[in-house]
Amino acid sequence: MLCDTEFSAGQQMTVDREEATALLKDVEGMESRVRQFLIYAHISDFFFLWAVIFASGFTANYFLREWSGQLWWGLEGLGLIATATIAFFHHRRAEEPRRSIPWRAAASMVAVVGFGTLWISLTHMGWREQVTFWPTFLSFLVFLVGLWLGRTLVLAAAAIFAISLTGYFVAGPYLHLWMAAAMGGSLFAAGLWLRR
């Protein structure tokens, strides 16, 4: 089918079915790319936040081992509040804000931290396993999310997982410092990569 349309200069613009199909495909492709960019930009904010929390937490943990429990409860609580706050500001700027999103983000974080804490307690992990558990567990979750959202996230998560696991085998007594550099550095780098 052909559709004729008046150009302002009096010319005829003809759009056939094939052209309309191709143009609509372009529209969908661009919308998808921009949505992915926006999602990545939002996720990168959380990466920057947790880069700071992990880097400072593991560094402090190395020097203050006797305060390890209190330190991480405090930092994780701070991280949860900051995560919910960032999610709140993201959702407020959204075109069609959904009130449940900040609460879902916070509830997801509580569920993840709760699940990890439960299994660390039940399995009586040693300190090296505990230190390695969180980075590998969290990067595994990001990996799963990335399978739905995009390749960049998958690669970033795989890199963080590999760096963290390597530390377990090679970092010896400096595992906390390794994790501070690995988690802080790689989350920050991944955040920048998502925004590139």
Add this chain to the structure above:
Amino acid sequence: MADEVIHQSMRLKIMSSLNVLGRSDWLEFARLKSILDTTDGNLGAHLETLAKAGYIAIEKRFEGKRPQTRVRATPAGRKAFTEHVAYLRSILDNS
């Protein structure tokens, strides 16, 4: 009804990109160039055409010491884009 300004392939892609953003959100020129995989000159020319039609707003400002150009769709641009996409869909629906 077709919109001759938006109908051009690159301008349709530009409007598709800007329409996804929130009404008060801007997109940096450099980011848009990367999303569209085009050149400065090509993108600049099409943005100029869209701005003349009143479909987008272009803002040049300084982010710190770095000059930054950013764009966003105007309400008129969003309306024109929505109508043009509806027109393209109607071609498929009516054939």
